[in-house]
Amino acid sequence: xxxxxxxxxxxxxxxxxxxxxxxxxxxxxxxxxxxxxxxxxxxxxxxxxxxxxxxxxxxxxxxxxxxxxxxxxxxxxxxxxxxxxxxxxxxxxxxxxxxxxxxxxxxxxxxxxxxxxxxxxxxxxxxxxxxxxxxxxxxxxxxxxxxxxxxxxxxxxxxxxxxxxxxxxxxxxxxxxxxxxxxxxxxxxxxxxxxxxxxxxxxxxxxxxxxxxxxxxxxxxxxxxxxxxxxxxxxxxxxxxxxxxxxxxxxxxxxxxxxxxxxxxxxxxxxxxxxxxxxxxxxxxxxxxxxxxxxxxxxxxxxxxxxxxxxxxxxxx
Amino acid sequence: xxxxxxxxxxxxxxxxxxxxxxxxxxxxxxxxxxxxxxxxxxxxxxxxxxxxxxxxxxxxxxxxxxxxxxxxxxxxxxxxxxxxxxxxxxxxxxxxxxxxxxxxxxxxxxxxxxxxxxxxxxxxxxxxxxxxxxxxxxxxxxxxxxxxxxxxxxxxxxxxxxxxxxxxxxxxxxxxxxxxxxxxxxxxxxxxxxxxxxxxxxxxxxxxxxxxxxxxxxxxxxxxxxxxxxxxxxxxxxxxxxxxxxxxxxxxxxxxxxxxxxxxxxxxxxxxxxxxxxxxxxxxxxxxxxxxxxxxxxxxxxxxxx
Numbered sequence: 001x002x003x004x005x006x007x008x009x010x011x012x013x014x015x016x017x018x019x020x021x022x023x024x025x026x027x028x029x030x031x032x033x034x035x036x037x038x039x040x041x042x043x044x045x046x047x048x049x050x051x052x053x054x055x056x057x058x059x060x061x062x063x064x065x066x067x068x069x070x071x072x073x074x075x076x077x078x079x080x081x082x083x084x085x086x087x088x089x090x091x092x093x094x095x096x097x098x099x100x101x102x103x104x105x106x107x108x109x110x111x112x113x114x115x116x117x118x119x120x121x122x123x124x125x126x127x128x129x130x131x132x133x134x135x136x137x138x139x140x141x142x143x144x145x146x147x148x149x150x151x152x153x154x155x156x157x158x159x160x161x162x163x164x165x166x167x168x169x170x171x172x173x174x175x176x177x178x179x180x181x182x183x184x185x186x187x188x189x190x191x192x193x194x195x196x197x198x199x200x201x202x203x204x205x206x207x208x209x210x211x212x213x214x215x216x217x218x219x220x221x222x223x224x225x226x227x228x229x230x231x232x233x234x235x236x237x238x239x240x241x242x243x244x245x246x247x248x249x250x251x252x253x254x255x256x257x258x259x260x261x262x263x264x265x266x267x268x269x270x271x272x273x274x275x276x277x278x279x280x281x282x283x284x285x286x287x288x289x290x291x292x293x294x295x296x297x298x299x300x301x302x303x304x305x306x307x308x309x310x311x312x313x314x315x316x317x
Numbered sequence: 318x319x320x321x322x323x324x325x326x327x328x329x330x331x332x333x334x335x336x337x338x339x340x341x342x343x344x345x346x347x348x349x350x351x352x353x354x355x356x357x358x359x360x361x362x363x364x365x366x367x368x369x370x371x372x373x374x375x376x377x378x379x380x381x382x383x384x385x386x387x388x389x390x391x392x393x394x395x396x397x398x399x400x401x402x403x404x405x406x407x408x409x410x411x412x413x414x415x416x417x418x419x420x421x422x423x424x425x426x427x428x429x430x431x432x433x434x435x436x437x438x439x440x441x442x443x444x445x446x447x448x449x450x451x452x453x454x455x456x457x458x459x460x461x462x463x464x465x466x467x468x469x470x471x472x473x474x475x476x477x478x479x480x481x482x483x484x485x486x487x488x489x490x491x492x493x494x495x496x497x498x499x500x501x502x503x504x505x506x507x508x509x510x511x512x513x514x515x516x517x518x519x520x521x522x523x524x525x526x527x528x529x530x531x532x533x534x535x536x537x538x539x540x541x542x543x544x545x546x547x548x549x550x551x552x553x554x555x556x557x558x559x560x561x562x563x564x565x566x567x568x569x570x571x572x573x574x575x576x577x578x579x580x581x582x583x584x585x586x587x588x589x590x591x592x593x594x595x596x597x598x599x600x601x602x603x604x605x606x607x608x609x610x611x612x613x614x615x616x617x618x619x620x621x622x623x
Contacts, residue, residue, distance in 0.1 A: 018423040023496040028416035042440025131526030133547040277443045290441035
């Protein structure tokens with residue numbers, strides 16, 4: 001989309017071109033200023049992690065305390081616990097939660113009935129559209145110790161004799177976390193792989209059939225190889241978010257962390273930021289926790305990207 | 318698939334169909350069970366064993382929720398923020414995406430990098446909280462709208478779409494003397510239905526399902542959206558259970574205590590919770606199957622360009 005009229009051989013200086021396209025700039029500059037305010041000011045606000053912010057202070061102008069908050073964090077027994085839970089649940093999300101949508105997408109592709117495939121897929125992403133407060137309420141009710149459907153089923157099948165207190169004792173939390181995570185994302189995260197599979201050249205399958213390839217061989221050598229770049233890109237993104245997501249889920253499964261019985265296994269860095277920052281108003285300390293979390297994410301993303309570029313020539317940037 | 322099917326193919330088919338059926342049951346059973354509880358007489362539910370069909374039909378839980386002014390008000394807030402939030406954000410995102418789709422835009426590279434950095438490095442919860450507080454958006458309806466105007470990822474999606482539009486559209490309008498603003502409103506918007514539907518769905522679902530803003534920035538109950546009413550119900554129920562447990566009503570425990578409190582009534586805390594949940598999620602559940610092709614397209618574009 002170029003200015004077709006009167007384009008001289010030599011480009012005009014940028015400010016002349018800028019003035020000439022004032023109407024185009026008018027569409028871009030206000031949103032850019034918006035991004036400056038709502039994305040860059042908070043980024044600048046991170047320096048409060050090295051200061052002692054008190055309500056009423058102008059952001060960034062508080063008293064400097066250096067690494068004090070990070071030292072406090074180091075000494076805080078909540079910190080290693082949150083770190084452990086973060087890593088354990090993040091790894092569960094990667095090791096269990098990442099391959100399942102791929103397997104699901106491949107299986108969908110192998111279904112012979114188009115109607116059954118479409119219906120299954122549509123129903124599979126229903127949970128994605130249910131909010132976490134609604135999903136949390138549903139899950140807590142379903143697993144309730146008192147006349148919850150899950151306990152009733154297990155008791156009537158004779159698997160247990162006493163109802164299990166799923167949300168009363170923390171030892172079940174990691175299991176509940178990963179199962180409900182998969183329930184919520186399986187269909188939605190499969191969409192991208194289903195689309196990638198659709199893009200594979202059908203002739204490859206036919207050629208393989210003629211060569212006598214079995215169905216499993218075709219799945220492995222054509223389907224899986226065909227969607228490998230998509231898998232790698234999404235794997236990088238997933239590793240980059242190892243320590244950051246699941247905040248909504250955990251908050252809504254623990255009554256905003258007020259269910260203290262679950263904290264031992266449920267607390268992650270983000271919920272700790274929320275509790276100390278929003279709850280106890282320790283803004284600077286919470287910012288320090290948040291900054292640590294951001295930096296870890298960033299390093300993870302860069303290393304995943306680097307490894308992937310070295311090994312497979314596919315990378316994010 | 319061409320040609321003959323071997324026996325092993327039928328085994329694979331069987332396994333796949335079985336797995337798919339398990340997925341369907343796992344996804345649907347908790348929801349259908351909750352629906353049955355919300356439509357069942359509470360006394361009967363207390364006997365246990367409710368599956369996916371109500372045994373003793375009772376509408377009272379829904380009547381109770383619908384007759385509740387708190388629900389109506391919260392529903393109004395949710396609808397208002399969804400409509401206003403989606404329309405305004407579409408506009409804000411659309412104009413910058415359209416501008417950035419032009420290769421002759423002066424400063425294009427700078428703008429692109431400017432939008433890219435915050436996608437990987439964010440300020441986080443606390444600085445954002447303090448910024449919104451400093452702007453006086455606490456207990457203010459506009460806290461739902463103003464900080465949620467521009468999603469950086471949505472800019473990329475829309476820009477990619479605009480780049481696919483033929484340049485000739487714009488050139489002929491320019492020859493007629495139209496400027497970019499006119500072109501955007503008169504020519505571009507009407508032919509951009511697919512991307513508008515995609516982004517509108519993403520933003521709309523975000524607004525409908527968001528609980529964070531209503532939880533952190535709003536204490537005035539009149540401004541609370543549906544999701545936060547749901548969260549309030551969870552908290553109330555837990556409180557009631559704790560109270561019942563503390564009161565220690567004999568060997569029956571808290572279940573018996575709660576049942577005794579509500580015996581004979583067609584509704585219970587649980588049936589009302591489930592009814593409220595369904596009333597909250599139903600609009601999204603009804604709408605999404607019809608918009609499938611739009612969000613599938615959006616995700617695909619995003620995966621290529623993201």
